[in-house]
Amino acid sequence: MSRPPLAREKVLDAYEAILITDGERAATMDAIARDAGVSKGGLLYHYESKEALETALIGRMTDLALADIDELAAAPDGPVAAFVRTSVMTGHPLDRAITATSKLAQAGNTAASDALRGIRDRWADMVRPHVRDETALQLVLLVSDGLYFNNALVTGVLPGPLPRGADLDALVELVVQATRDA
Amino acid sequence: MSRPPLAREKVLDAYEAILITDGERAATMDAIARDAGVSKGGLLYHYESKEALETALIGRMTDLALADIDELAAAPDGPVAAFVRTSVMTGHPLDRAITATSKLAQAGNTAASDALRGIRDRWADMVRPHVRDETALQLVLLVSDGLYFNNALVTGVLPGPLPRGADLDALVELVVQATRDA
DNA sequence: GTCTATATACAGATAGAC
DNA sequence: GTCTATCTGTATATAGAC
Numbered sequence: 001m002s003r004p005p006l007a008r009e010k011v012l013d014a015y016e017a018i019l020i021t022d023g024e025r026a027a028t029m030d031a032i033a034r035d036a037g038v039s040k041g042g043l044l045y046h047y048e049s050k051e052a053l054e055t056a057l058i059g060r061m062t063d064l065a066l067a068d069i070d071e072l073a074a075a076p077d078g079p080v081a082a083f084v085r086t087s088v089m090t091g092h093p094l095d096r097a098i099t100a101t102s103k104l105a106q107a108g109n110t111a112a113s114d115a116l117r118g119i120r121d122r123w124a125d126m127v128r129p130h131v132r133d134e135t136a137l138q139l140v141l142l143v144s145d146g147l148y149f150n151n152a153l154v155t156g157v158l159p160g161p162l163p164r165g166a167d168l169d170a171l172v173e174l175v176v177q178a179t180r181d182a
Numbered sequence: 183m184s185r186p187p188l189a190r191e192k193v194l195d196a197y198e199a200i201l202i203t204d205g206e207r208a209a210t211m212d213a214i215a216r217d218a219g220v221s222k223g224g225l226l227y228h229y230e231s232k233e234a235l236e237t238a239l240i241g242r243m244t245d246l247a248l249a250d251i252d253e254l255a256a257a258p259d260g261p262v263a264a265f266v267r268t269s270v271m272t273g274h275p276l277d278r279a280i281t282a283t284s285k286l287a288q289a290g291n292t293a294a295s296d297a298l299r300g301i302r303d304r305w306a307d308m309v310r311p312h313v314r315d316e317t318a319l320q321l322v323l324l325v326s327d328g329l330y331f332n333n334a335l336v337t338g339v340l341p342g343p344l345p346r347g348a349d350l351d352a353l354v355e356l357v358v359q360a361t362r363d364a
Numbered sequence: 365g366t367c368t369a370t371a372t373a374c375a376g377a378t379a380g381a382c
Numbered sequence: 383g384t385c386t387a388t389c390t391g392t393a394t395a396t397a398g399a400c
């Protein structure tokens with residue numbers, strides 16, 4: 001079992017980073033190649049087209065998300081709390097992949113939209129047994145969506161208005177209280 | 183007091199529609215001109231650059247949002263309920279303008295991001311007196327953000343997974359209950 | 365496996381006729 | 383006020399050397 005080629009991962013990291021900080025329009029093959037430290041030709045050896053790059057990014061997001069769902073289901077403070085809490089972990093690989101994929105989806109990439117909807121359905125299945133009813137489930141999912149959306153709106157590395165630390169703890173507690181299964 | 187030129191509004195409507203249904207990448211001057219029923223030269227008579235078009239769209243969104251906030255503050259079932267409920271009115275001019283502006287923001291347009299953040303601050307000021315504390319305020323805002331984000335993810339005219347009718351009523355009620363001022 | 369050079373297409377914007 | 387024709391920059395992708 002061999003590790004994936006390092007250069008491929010470096011390119012994907014660069015692509016992701018540009019999408020997150022500068023948006024879809026800035027993520028050109030030139031810019032990606034520059035940031036990844038390769039030439040455009042080198043990039044196109046690893047990914048034969050822009051679409052191949054998009055597909056790889058979406059695949060990375062899906063893999064990370066599915067692995068994360070297994071972890072959430074076993075979280076010590078409960079899946080709901082863990083799910084909301086981790087929706088705001090901006091620096092982590094999964095959250096970077098989701099934010100980058102969201103930018104693609106907003107730019108009109110339907111494969112990205114479909115993948116995000118698919119992951120959202122898996123989240124729903126994971127949370128459903130732990131909340132009161134479908135309305136409570138919607139609340140949990142929408143708070144998570146809201147956190148991701150605000151993450152994605154923050155261009156560059158500005159801190160943004162998202163709750164952190166004690167504020168985040170309070171929000172998680174409120175969501176858990178409001179949706180807890182009787 | 184004269185009405186704004188009809189052609190200008192038609193162009194802005196076409197721009198908005200393409201952003202919503204096909205994403206930022208598809209919103210080229212050619213496509214906008216075609217859908218608005220004018221030539222590219224005609225379009226550029228009304229808006230001298232792509233940036234002028236973006237600025238006009240962001241301005242329309244801001245105007246509609248500020249007017250809407252005044253209405254929400256006077257809503258019969260309370261500002262919180264009205265705010266959450268109207269976050270999912272996908273066909274209305276304000277919501278179309280917000281969704282289109284979100285697409286711009288995701289594509290890297292910082293003016294769009296700044297405008298959306300500004301409106302979000304106004305919403306927060308409007309809702310704050312009617313909820314228990316800052317945590318409850320965050321919950322209300324994040325549910326609204328989540329509804330908008332899901333709207334924006336739905337490309338084309340697919341119905342999407344958003345709550346409607348009785349489901350939306352139940353969600354509104356849950357949010358009001360969970361955040362109501364003591 | 366990575367590079368330079370180039371082909372092709374399309375974006376935004378200009379010029380000037382009508 | 384709206385059009386056609388055209389210019390310029392830049393994006394993706396190809397060809398082929400090293």
